[in-house]
Amino acid sequence: MTRAALMGSAALAAWGAAAAAQDAAGVVSHYADMAEAQYADSLAAAETLDAAVDAFLAAPSPEGLQAARAAWLAARVPYQQTEVFRFGNPVVDDWEGRVNAWPLDEGLIDYVDAGYGGPTDDNEYAVLNVIATESFELSGETVDATEITPALLQDTLQEADGVEANVATGYHAIEFLLWGQDLNGHDHGAGDRPWTDFAAGDDCTNGNCDRRGQYLDAATDLLVTDLQEIVAAWGADGEARAAVTADPQAGLSAMLTGMGSLSYGEQAGERMRLGLMLNDPEEEHDCFSDNTHNSHYYDGLGVQNVYLGQYVRIDGTLVDGPSLSDLVAATDPALDAEMRTRLAETMQALGRIKTAAEAGFSYDQMLERGNAAGEALVMGGVNGLIAQTESIERVVAALGLDGFAIEGSDSLDDPSAVFQ
Amino acid sequence: MRPILIALFLSLPAALHAQSGDEYAPASRAATDAVTEDAARAIVASAIDGHVLPGFDVLAAEAEALAGVASTDCIPGSEALRTAWNAAFDAWIRVSHLRFGPAETDNRAFALAFWPDTRGATPSALGQLLSDEDPVIGTETGFATVSVAARGFYAMEFLLYDDVLSAEAQGPYGCALVRAAAVDIAATAEAIRDDWRDSYAGLMRTAGDNAHYQSAEEALRALYGALDQGLEFDADVRLGRPLGTFDRPRPARAEARRSLRSLRNLVLSVESLRELAAILATAPGADAARVDAAFATALDRAARLDDPAFAGVDDPQGRLRVEVLQQAVQSARDTVRAEIGPALGVAAGFNSLDGD
Numbered sequence: 001m002t003r004a005a006l007m008g009s010a011a012l013a014a015w016g017a018a019a020a021a022q023d024a025a026g027v028v029s030h031y032a033d034m035a036e037a038q039y040a041d042s043l044a045a046a047e048t049l050d051a052a053v054d055a056f057l058a059a060p061s062p063e064g065l066q067a068a069r070a071a072w073l074a075a076r077v078p079y080q081q082t083e084v085f086r087f088g089n090p091v092v093d094d095w096e097g098r099v100n101a102w103p104l105d106e107g108l109i110d111y112v113d114a115g116y117g118g119p120t121d122d123n124e125y126a127v128l129n130v131i132a133t134e135s136f137e138l139s140g141e142t143v144d145a146t147e148i149t150p151a152l153l154q155d156t157l158q159e160a161d162g163v164e165a166n167v168a169t170g171y172h173a174i175e176f177l178l179w180g181q182d183l184n185g186h187d188h189g190a191g192d193r194p195w196t197d198f199a200a201g202d203d204c205t206n207g208n209c210d211r212r213g214q215y216l217d218a219a220t221d222l223l224v225t226d227l228q229e230i231v232a233a234w235g236a237d238g239e240a241r242a243a244v245t246a247d248p249q250a251g252l253s254a255m256l257t258g259m260g261s262l263s264y265g266e267q268a269g270e271r272m273r274l275g276l277m278l279n280d281p282e283e284e285h286d287c288f289s290d291n292t293h294n295s296h297y298y299d300g301l302g303v304q305n306v307y308l309g310q311y312v313r314i315d316g317t318l319v320d321g322p323s324l325s326d327l328v329a330a331t332d333p334a335l336d337a338e339m340r341t342r343l344a345e346t347m348q349a350l351g352r353i354k355t356a357a358e359a360g361f362s363y364d365q366m367l368e369r370g371n372a373a374g375e376a377l378v379m380g381g382v383n384g385l386i387a388q389t390e391s392i393e394r395v396v397a398a399l400g401l402d403g404f405a406i407e408g409s410d411s412l413d414d415p416s417a418v419f420q
Numbered sequence: 421m422r423p424i425l426i427a428l429f430l431s432l433p434a435a436l437h438a439q440s441g442d443e444y445a446p447a448s449r450a451a452t453d454a455v456t457e458d459a460a461r462a463i464v465a466s467a468i469d470g471h472v473l474p475g476f477d478v479l480a481a482e483a484e485a486l487a488g489v490a491s492t493d494c495i496p497g498s499e500a501l502r503t504a505w506n507a508a509f510d511a512w513i514r515v516s517h518l519r520f521g522p523a524e525t526d527n528r529a530f531a532l533a534f535w536p537d538t539r540g541a542t543p544s545a546l547g548q549l550l551s552d553e554d555p556v557i558g559t560e561t562g563f564a565t566v567s568v569a570a571r572g573f574y575a576m577e578f579l580l581y582d583d584v585l586s587a588e589a590q591g592p593y594g595c596a597l598v599r600a601a602a603v604d605i606a607a608t609a610e611a612i613r614d615d616w617r618d619s620y621a622g623l624m625r626t627a628g629d630n631a632h633y634q635s636a637e638e639a640l641r642a643l644y645g646a647l648d649q650g651l652e653f654d655a656d657v658r659l660g661r662p663l664g665t666f667d668r669p670r671p672a673r674a675e676a677r678r679s680l681r682s683l684r685n686l687v688l689s690v691e692s693l694r695e696l697a698a699i700l701a702t703a704p705g706a707d708a709a710r711v712d713a714a715f716a717t718a719l720d721r722a723a724r725l726d727d728p729a730f731a732g733v734d735d736p737q738g739r740l741r742v743e744v745l746q747q748a749v750q751s752a753r754d755t756v757r758a759e760i761g762p763a764l765g766v767a768a769g770f771n772s773l774d775g776d
Contacts, residue, residue, distance in 0.1 A: 103539075120539070120540050122538055122539070122540070122673075161668070162664075162665060162667075162668050165538075165539075260769075260770040261770060263770075264770045264771070265770065265771060273527065273530075277527050277530050277531075277534070277567065277568040277569075278541055278545075278567045278568060278569055279566075279567045280541065280567070369556075369565050369566065369567070370565050386524075389769075389770050392770070393641070393769040393770065394634070394638075396767075396769075397637075
């Protein structure tokens with residue numbers, strides 16, 4: 001304080017502004033480092049999944065399928081924490097649909113139960129079943145699908161006919177192939193695809209086991225190459241990094257946009273409240289594996305990570321550095337305390353959903369009509385996310401970022417958002 | 421916004437620490453207030469008294485009238501029933517952008533209006549109730565637990581106008597379902613109006629003196645956000661959904677096309693948003709005439725369209741006219757963002773269309 005008192009006020013103001021600019025640069029740079037570490041972890045976990053799938057397909061067995069499922073569940077932990085990097089960063093948002101698009105009309109990919117229905121007004125390819133179909137018409141063109149390759153999935157089937165529910169690649173397509181449809185309705189239990197759906201010769205169930213294996217192999221290979229691409233994009237010369245570091249103030253705005261858009265429109269709305277309001281177990285985010293409680297929990301944790309500038313890697317090490325919290329605390333300590341409290345309250349609410357689900361009260365049971373305990377659990381998460389969004393808006397104002405347009409993803413024109 | 425001197429004062433200790441390398445100084449670019457706290461409160465009060473409360477009053481009254489008609493006349497093809505439903509739906513569209521606060525509580529806005537319905541949840545939930553003759557609809561509290569896809573104005577549209585479902589709804593169960601839906605709409609509309617009157621309007625008026633709205637600026641931001649998002653929804657969803665892409669127009673995705681209300685809803689919404697914009701544009705520095713002219717242009721384009729369900733998006737000529745209307749709505753939004761946002765000193769917050 002003594003030194004400050006000696007300085008002229010104009011000089012002081014200039015010096016303060018320069019220090020603030022430097023700090024914003026430090027915060028966005030650490031944010032990019034965190035993103036790089038999180039996508040690198042997601043890639044490592046996807047490589048483990050790919051190896052488990054390769055081993056299973058080489059010698060199909062119940063244990064092999066179980067190992068592949070376990071690897072998928074583990075891979076979701078780091079990936080879900082990255083979702084907060086999507087919104088506000090066009091590089092990530094343009095890429096993201098390839099790996100985590102949802103919800104999907106899974107009949108596009110493989111056989112489904114009779115109760116699934118047929119083509120819908122929105123999607124005439126909802127029951128295409130490419131695994132059973134070597135050649136078909138798509139938007140007026142004949143498609144040769146005798147070989148199921150990564151290129152076929154990525155270039156032809158993904159978003160076929162311009163319909164977003166035609167999800168051919170990514171975590172949820174793989175999840176469907178590993179678990180199959182969850183036919184338990186609101187009752188406890190996940191999808192129960194038999195390992196023999198991938199067995200050779202007479203052991204094969206539900207037909208086309210070799211093509212199903214080709215699909216699973218192609219989809220896991222693609223997941224790895226897609227993640228390699230995004231890790232590079234967050235590298236020293238990557239586009240995703242540049243998008244947030246080139247102008248630190250715009251970078252801060254992107255960080256907060258990611259936090260707010262994921263909290264409010266995406267997670268509180270599309271993913272949580274919609275399923276509850278529709279009482280529809282198919283509206284679960286990880287509906288085949290019944291892993292939705294974790295999906296929500298790690299999404300929420302990702303938001304908290306960004307504010308605190310901290311991330312625990314899959315090898316247990318803590319990544320830590322300059323944070324939004326530091327910036328806010330220096331401007332408005334009460335607001336920093338409010339923001340931290342609300343993030344912690346959300347994590348407690350999401351933790352309760354996770355705890356109950358792990359104890360056997362699964363997420364689809366929570367969505368059942370008239371299930372008051374389930375509704376209270378899910379709404380606890382929704383309310384926490386809405387409350388923290390209010391605080392995020394206050395942080396935007398406190399950091400003087402109001403001038404930046406706060407938009408969601410560039411998929412704002414997508415009509416499937418729920419709060420409409 | 422904190423006055424700039426206080427911001428600098430608070431930044432001092434951290435700035436000193438920053439030189440030693442551990443702490444991080446704040447952004448010192450505290451924005452100046454665009455409107456005074458008193459002026460902001462006055463604008464909020466005008467919006468509540470001139471726009472919000474009257475809108476929800478009309479909705480509650482029309483919804484009650486709908487429930488009254490349905491109690492004596494529940495045949496899907498009935499003109500009296502359709503007229504009452506249309507009047508109540510009109511009233512909802514005029515307030516449908518005010519989704520924060522009482523409309524958000526207990527998912528009331530969704531219970532009144534679940535649309536767009538990208539996975540066909542409404543016909544499937546209604547079909548299920550009808551085929552099961554599910555007794556849950558027998559009580560008001562029971563019906564309130566039903567999927568939002570089977571409640572509200574859009575579900576009633578299927579019951580009154582969809583060829584398949586209106587036929588299925590001819591019997592006694594269908595009659596009970598129509599009545600339950602109308603009574604539920606009335607109860608929901610009344611709950612929203614009462615919350616606004618009894619508590620929420622007060623929270624906005626006393627912004628700065630309560631925890632929910634910590635300043636008048638926050639209350640303004642909620643209203644401005646509703647205006648901005650209302651225009652976004654009109655352009656991107658009400659018009660954007662049926663437009664689809666040039667190669668793949670999607671006329672079947674037009675809002676309330678079965679009752680030929682798609683254009684009507686768009687017009688009612690833009691008219692109501694024009695009213696809210698005029699109130700917010702009383703902020704010093706906003707060019708209210710320019711804002712109003714942008715809305716007038718959009719409504720003029722709509723008046724010339726003569727395509728009630730946007731069915732014309734299928735042919736190049738018809739499509740062009742819907743695109744021109746969409747551009748006019750987008751242009752009204754741009755004008756609002758250029759004139760009103762800066763004058764109020766607020767940006768629109770996060771909205772439900774964020775995400776994917």
